[in-house]
Amino acid sequence: MQALLPAQCELFLNQYTCSELAEYKQLFGTIDPNNDGYITCNQLKNYLMCSMNHISSEELEEIVNEADLSGCGRITFDNFMQLILNRDLKEKRTETKSVFDSFDLNRDGYIDILDLSAVFFSLNSKDENQIITVFKQLDRNNDGKVDFEEFQEFMDYCNDLPF
Template sequence: MNDHEQKIMVLRKAFQMFDTKKCGYIETMKIGTILNTMGQLFDEVELNSLITKNDPDKTGRVNFDGFCDIATHFLEEDDAESTQQELKEAFRLYDKEGNGYITTGTLKEILRALDEKLTGRELDGIIAEIDTDGSGTVDFDEFMEMMTGD
C-alpha cells in the first residue's frame, strides 16, 4: 500500500468519526478540529478558501471527497514507515508485558478514547470484526489492519 492510500485510510477514519449521523457529509466547521486532532498545522485563510472551493453552494458541509481535497492540502508528506512506527509505538504502549498482543478490553479503551460516542454494542461489533479468531486478544498485525485498513 502506498503513502497516498494510507493517508486516504487515515482520512476516512477521521471523516467517519465526525460523520456521526453516517450521512456521508461532515460540517465544514469541523474540518479545522479534525486537522488539529491529526496534529496538523493549517492556515485559517487557506482553509476557508479551500472550504469555499469544495462547498460552492455554502451548504456548510462537504462529502468525503471534498474533505480529502481540503485535508490532503495540509497533510505533510510523511512516509508510510513513520506511520507504521507511530502505530507500533502506540501498540507497545498498551502491550505493557511485551507479549506481542493486547486484549480486546484494552482495544475497547483505545477506541473509546478515539470516539466517546461509541456505544457498547458498536464497540463489540468493531472488536468482533478485528478479533476474527475470537481469541480475546489482538496482535500487532490485526491492530495495524484495523488502524490502516490494509
C-alpha cells in the first residue's frame, strides 16, 4: 500500500483527517486489486454492486460517471476522493434541508421570527432575547427572513466549531 502523497493529503485535508484519508486509500487499494493506481469503471461497478444491497443500475451509472471525470474509464485516487467528497456534501445538504424544513413551519421557503419562536417554544425556551439574537445571527442579509442558503451557512459555521 502506497502512502498518501502530500498533494493528495493537502487536497482533501480540510474535509477529512489523515486517518480518514488513509482508510479511503486502503479502500481504493481494495477496489484496485492489481494496484496500478487506477480503478476501472468495471472495478468500481463490481465493488458497488457487492457492497450496496439495493443499488439500481441508474444509480450505479450515475456514481461511475461522477467518478470518471476524464471519461477514459479509469478513476484516480483524487477522482475517487472527489466522488466521496461530493457525495458527503450532497448528503449533508439533504440533512440540512430537512432541518430547515422542520423550522419552516408555514412552508413558505423561509424561516421567519414566528417560525423560530414556535420552534423555541416547543423546546420550552421562551427567552425572547435569545430568540431575537439567534434570528439576527441567521438572517445575514437582514431582510426579516432566513432563506436556505443563510441557514446552510449558519449550520456550516456550527459544524466547524470545535465542540
